[in-house]
Amino acid sequence: MLAPMSMFIFLAHKYWKTRIAIDAVEKFLRMQLMLGPTRYAYTDIIAITNHFRDKLGEGGYGSVYKGVLLPGNIHVAVKILGNSNCKGEDFISGISTIGRIHQINVVRLVGFCAEEKRRALVYEYMPNGSLDKYIFSFERSSYWDKLNEIVLGIARGINYLHQGCDMQIVHFDIKPENILLDNNFIPKVADFGLAKLSPRDNSFVPMSAMRGTIGYIGPEMISRCFGPISNKSDVYSFGMLLLEMAGGRRNSNPHAESSSQAYYPSWVYSQLSRQEVSEIGDAVDMHELEKKLCIVGLWCIQMRSHDRPTMSEVIEMLEAGIDGLEMPPRPFFCGDDHVPEADSYYMPSEMTAISEDVEDTYTSSEMTAVSEDM
Numbered sequence: 001m002l003a004p005m006s007m008f009i010f011l012a013h014k015y016w017k018t019r020i021a022i023d024a025v026e027k028f029l030r031m032q033l034m035l036g037p038t039r040y041a042y043t044d045i046i047a048i049t050n051h052f053r054d055k056l057g058e059g060g061y062g063s064v065y066k067g068v069l070l071p072g073n074i075h076v077a078v079k080i081l082g083n084s085n086c087k088g089e090d091f092i093s094g095i096s097t098i099g100r101i102h103q104i105n106v107v108r109l110v111g112f113c114a115e116e117k118r119r120a121l122v123y124e125y126m127p128n129g130s131l132d133k134y135i136f137s138f139e140r141s142s143y144w145d146k147l148n149e150i151v152l153g154i155a156r157g158i159n160y161l162h163q164g165c166d167m168q169i170v171h172f173d174i175k176p177e178n179i180l181l182d183n184n185f186i187p188k189v190a191d192f193g194l195a196k197l198s199p200r201d202n203s204f205v206p207m208s209a210m211r212g213t214i215g216y217i218g219p220e221m222i223s224r225c226f227g228p229i230s231n232k233s234d235v236y237s238f239g240m241l242l243l244e245m246a247g248g249r250r251n252s253n254p255h256a257e258s259s260s261q262a263y264y265p266s267w268v269y270s271q272l273s274r275q276e277v278s279e280i281g282d283a284v285d286m287h288e289l290e291k292k293l294c295i296v297g298l299w300c301i302q303m304r305s306h307d308r309p310t311m312s313e314v315i316e317m318l319e320a321g322i323d324g325l326e327m328p329p330r331p332f333f334c335g336d337d338h339v340p341e342a343d344s345y346y347m348p349s350e351m352t353a354i355s356e357d358v359e360d361t362y363t364s365s366e367m368t369a370v371s372e373d374m
Helices: 002-032 042-048 088-095 140-163 232-247 262-272 277-283 288-300 310-321
Strands: 039-041 056-061 060-068 072-080 108-116 118-124 169-172 179-181 187-189 196-199
Touching: 039 042, 042 060, 042 072, 042 108, 042 118, 056 179, 072 169, 088 108, 140 187, 140 232, 140 288, 140 310, 232 262, 232 288, 232 310, 262 288, 288 310
Parallel strands: 039 108
Antiparallel strands: 056 060, 060 072, 072 118, 108 118, 169 196, 179 187
């Protein structure tokens, strides 16, 4: 008799804990109806996506489908979250933060669905997809006309996350695949699955695990000897993105003919440092905007986090002329024979902790945006 009774108690306890979690989410979501994005029933999601007919992409966090909102025929992207990626506190956390952001360079959360463990996110649709489709294939002669606008838009979006919200949001996964482009090629920062929320006056962000994409991840994420983890980690990632946009190629190219050209940050630093600072404008055979972006990018990827500028300072440098920029110190990894590997690794949850201690900052507080490869 003890075995069946123990099993019954175990199952009852598990059901009780599940119901408490679901009830907490439900209570919060009812309060959100007048404050944030629209809540949809799952049957609405089926109708919006026309029974999930047009699939845009799939990744570790779920599948993304194109949909249409009626009335108005407004195109949206709908992300269906897998059951393993639906932690209640993270789902709540994102809706109360990203759900209230209306900034031109951050992808907007239009609505959500939460019925038991079936959850979905509805975002504005980005018809031109992600930035990586263009920066490595653009015709260079026409690329420069739009490049400066795209770069400034990305920088302003990240700076808004750091400074424009009640709580600072550190993205932790800035890369070309997570920058989406609307029909006018206005960039939008997307995919907040690894982001973390912390008070704006905090100079560092407490972290229990490394997160991000190798090749864009700040060195302090690997070793604290490079400084504390903070919003400067996003600055590093933005710097690596900036260099890729300037060069029109991946920073790391193990198939390059010579080791000196295999790692673009190293190559460009060597080329620019041949001239005195006052002669940067007359340095190697580069487009002037490429030179400026490279100099700003090299400032952003300084190894120690306190040596990097803030995103607001980055914007000032991007808006200034090249003559007003100083050459940064050499990042110590920029040796001719250094070719870092560039691999991505995936995190276990779409809603991985905007804050692992979110209850300490919000009593009840969805982050994510649509990236084409999700």
